[in-house]
Amino acid sequence: MICYSFLLYVLFLNYAVSLDPYEVLGVPKTASLKDIRKNYKQLVVEWHPDKNNDPKAQEKFLQLTEAYNVLADPERRKQYDLFGTIESFSSNGHDSSNRNNFRKHMYSPFDEMFSEGFNFPFEEHDISLFHKLSTTYRTYEKVFIPKSFTTPHLVLFYSDWCFACLQVEPIFKKLMDELSPLGVNFITIHVHNEQALARRLGVGSQLPQIALLTDARCSFFKEPSFSVQKMVEFFRQKLPYKMIIPLTASNVDVFLDAWREDNKVHALLFQRTLPVRLRYLINAFKHRKTITFGILAYDQEDSAAVFERFKVPGDKDSLLIFKEDKDQPSASITMVSIPVPTLQDITNNNHYLTLPRISSQSMLDAVCPVKKLCVVLFSEDSPEHDASRHTLRRFAQESRFVHNNIAFMYVFIEKQPEFVNALTSPEDSPEITLHIAAMWRMDYKKIKYGWLLGDDRDDWRDYNTTKDRLDAGLRSLVNDPYNNLLYDTALKEISDEYVQSLxxxxxxxxxxxxxxxxxxxxxxxxxxxxxxxxxxxxxxxxxxxxxxxxxxxxEEIRKSHMQSDSSSYSSESTASTTSSMRNHSHSVSKEKKHKEIKQELKLHSLRAETYNGLVVLLKPGCRTLILFIDNKSSRKLVSQFHAMVWPYRKNKSLMFGYLNIERKQSREWFKDILLEALPPDTPLAINPRNCIGTVLSVNGYRKYFCMYHAKLTGQYGAKSKDNTIKGKGLSAYLGYNDSEYSDTDEEADLERGLHKHKSEPAPEYLLEDKLLDGFPNWLDRLFEGTTPRFYIEAWPEFKVA
Incomplete structure (x- = not known):
């Protein structure tokens, strides 16, 4: 018994392996989609039942199709490669009972043994309809999406073990019976087999779900319960808005005359009451690109006059199709309920004007397809050319050439310049206005063409003359247009005159x-x-x-500043600035909040209260420029200093201040930093008058300072290679004591290093106005890093008054 079971298992396993899709198509597992498609085409031709008399040809052909559908779908191929099994699909219409054929390593022959005792017929029977209509991602994209622009599709999303799906199946089947004859297509999607498609469409976890597919977009039915009536109402709501325009007696003529603007046939529907029948809506959806539909109901106000005008009975449905003549329909039908086939026939045979305009590429492809002779009138969008268009339209209606595969149309020269230029490129081309060309499309890009009439002014003299000349020209082209047309060219894409704006x-x-x-x-x-x-x-x-x-x-702050005195650095403003610096540590956030729109340059008074912020606690890379003043010179020097440093107001690494040297605490602090930079026991006496106009550049973090004074031109003093000055040379360089500087001083010579400069005589007396004349040049050298630097061990204390 065990041997028998093992043998049975081997036989089933061999059968499963024989249905390996790679083996069926004869390709390796690493084969590309191109190789799979190539082998499939060859084998399908070989095993097609109509060409192969082998009894197994039908079965082999189905296996090839099933195998190709598996391997051509990336999701299914991945599923098979990972698990050795796939779920079948039946988009081709054959039975899905073989959906477990492709099993390899995971197939077990005992499945059938155990399944015999637990037969659940509802899955195989009740939702077999869903399996037959099931489609794949690839088929959905390639087939149903393009069709959705002309045919509405009802899509059902289901899964195998979905008991709610079983309850919906009778309703779905009834919907098919009701709507399929009207032109609605029905498809189903297995959400577990097509997970990528389900995710893309936004299908939730609750099944089943029904959606309407139109214009490549799915609209889902959201009602909690399914019924035929609710589904029909949902169908009506989700179709595009106003496909059939409600009309009144006052706007019927405007509607019928609109063919000049929209280049479409116009159809009038007459019903006894509204709403519009669903069959008419579906037909209008299919032909909406070429036919504009309008409707009047007999029970509308003032509609009886329109019914009487067109001799339409009020108790029946009527369809009248109008082309260029608004008084005489080109086709009409009246019945109690117009059958769908009759409705489709009348619209299919009258969905273009007698003389349509080439307004888009799709219009050209429809009215003048490949291997068809076309007659094109080149005119302008002007009432002056209406007579020529009417003449050609009359010729098209009366001519026998309409039945000889010849299409008539016209084009606006100013709206299709690319098309016009393609036909006027030869040097011997005529003036194209009001010329008629015969055109033979060899393929979608290349054409052969020739000029029929328009060179002679008498061509448009009267209808009979035009008719005779067109007859003569077309008679020679009907039998062999390819060889009788002289010119050939390549067409570019026709621009769409009705494209929607951005x-x-x-x-x-x-x-x-x-x-x-x-x-x-x-x-x-x-x-x-x-x-x-x-x-x-x-x-x-x-x-x-x-x-x-x-x-x-x-704005209030700006106005208050504009009203203040232009001289903001008087003694009063100096006192105000000093008072504000006392609260500097508490006003940083306020300054940011009340920052003026216009950039400001603030000068801070150096006192004991502001000493840490301006000198000791400076951040790395920041410097403070401090001007020395006295009470007498404060107004003039501060104003000059402010103007000279104004260009640097946006430099966030600079702060600006002033020091009143007449104060005892200020002199003592200045003397302390000078003594810090001099050797010990160096005598130093400071004359406050000689200090006025001095500017210190203080680097609090690096503990050094640079100095500007009017009597020092930058060539005085002992400077070493690293721009630092130390020792007695500093005393001589500063010139604040009573000793005279000597060029023969040996120590000074050593401090100069290799660069010795000859001193230039400094002026003996300087006016207050001239004290800061050399300051801008000194600033340039300061930022270049060429000014001498005086280093100290630590910043001295600034004593409180």
């Missing part, structure tokens, strides 16, 4: 995404999103309010 397209795209989001989002998703949006809106509103009040406060 704004409309953006709005439609946003609306589409919002609708998709609304369909895919549940209440649990929407509430947090709405909460987040309102939170952001509130934050933005509060920020705008705060910004508004800040601007008002800044």
């Amino acid at each position: 704004g409309v397209r953006i709005f439609n795209r946003i609306y589409m995404h919002l609708e998709m989001a609304q369909q895919s989002l549940s209440r649990q998703h929407i509430l947090p999103a709405v909460s987040l949006i309102f939170t952001v809106i509130i934050i933005v509103i509060l920020a705008l309010i705060m910004n508004h009040y800040m601007k008002l406060e800044e």
Whole structure:
């Protein structure tokens, strides 16, 4: 018994291996999609039942198709490579009972043994309809998406072990019986087999779900329960808006005359009552690119006159199709209920004008396909050329050539310049206005053409003359247009005259995404999103309010500064600045908050209260420029200093201040830093008058300072290679004591190093106005790093008064 079971297992395993899709198509597992497609085409031709008399040809052909569908789909191929099994699909219409054929390593022959005792017929029987209609991602993209622009599709999403799907199956089948004859297509998608497609369409976990596919967009049915009536109402709501325009007696003529603008046939529907029958809506959806539909109901106000005008009975449905003549329909039908085949026949045979305009590439491909002779009139969008268009339209209606595969059309020269230029490129081309060309399309790009009439002014003299000359020209082309047409050219893409504007397209795209989001989002998703949006809106509103009040406060500050005295550095302003520096550590945040729109340059008074902020606690890379003044010279020197350092106001590494040298604490501090830079026991006496106009550049972090004085031109003093000055040379360099500087001093010579400069005589007396004349040049050298630096061990204490 064990041997028998083992033998049976081996036989089943061999059978499964024989149905390996790679083996069926004769390709390795590493084969590319191109190789798979190539082998499939060869084998299909070989095993096609119509060409192969082998009894197994039918079975082999189905295996090839099934294997190709598996390997051509990336998701299914990946599933098979990982698990050795795939779920079948039956988009080709054959039975899905073989969906477990492709099993390899995971196949077990005992499945059938145990399944016999547990037969659940509802899966194989009740949802077999879903399996037959099931499609794949690839088929959905390549087949059903393009068709959705002309044919509505009802899509059902299901899975195998979905008991709710079993309950929906009778309703779905009834919908098929009701809507399929009207032109609705039905497909199903297995969400477990086509997970990528289900994710893309936003299918939730709750099954089944039904959606309407139109214009490459799925609209989901959201009602909690399914019924035929609800589905029909849902179908009506989701079809594009106003495909059939409601009309009144006052606007019927305007509607029928609109063919001049929209280049479409116009159809009038007459019903006893509204709403529009679903069959008419579906037919209007199919032909909406070429036919504009309008409807009047007999029970409407003032509609009886229109019924009487066109001799339409009020108790029946009527369809009248109008082309260029608004008084005489080109086709009409009246019945109690117009059958769908009859409705389709009448619209299919009358969906283009007698003389249509080439307004887009799709229009050209439709009215003048490949291997067809076309007659084209080149005119301008002007009433002056209406007579020529009417003549050609009449010729097209009466001519026998219409039945000889010849199409008549016209083009606006100013709206299709690329098309016109393609036909006027030869040097011997005529003036194209009001010329008629015969055109033979060899393929979608290349054409052969020739000129029929328009060179002679008499060509448009009267209808009979035009007719005779067109007859003569077309008679020679009907039998052999390819050889009788002289010119050939390549056409470029025809521009769409009715393309939507960029704004409309953006709005439609946003609306589409919002609708998709609304369909895919549940209440649990929407509430947090709405909460987040309102939170952001509130934050933005509060920020705008705060910004508004800040601007008002800044405006008040600006006005107060404009009203202040232009000389902001008087003794009163100096006292005000000194008072503000006392609270410097508490006003940093206030200064940022009340920052003026216009840039300011603030000069701070160096006192004991501001000493740490201006000198001792400076950050790395920051410097403070300090001007020495006295009470007498403060107004003049501060004003000059302010003007000279104004260009550097945006430099965040610089601070500016002034020091009143007449104060005892100021002189003692200055003397202390000089003594720090001199050797011990060096005598030093400071004359305050000689210090006026001096500027110190203090680097608090690196503990050095540079000095400017009017009597020092930059060539005085002993400077070493690293721009530092030490020892007695500093005393001579400063010139604040009574000793005279000697060029023969040996120590000074050593301090000069290799660069000795000959001293230039400094002026003996200087006026206050001239004290800062050399300051701008000194500033340039300061930022270049060429000014001498005086290093100290530590910053001395600034004593409190």
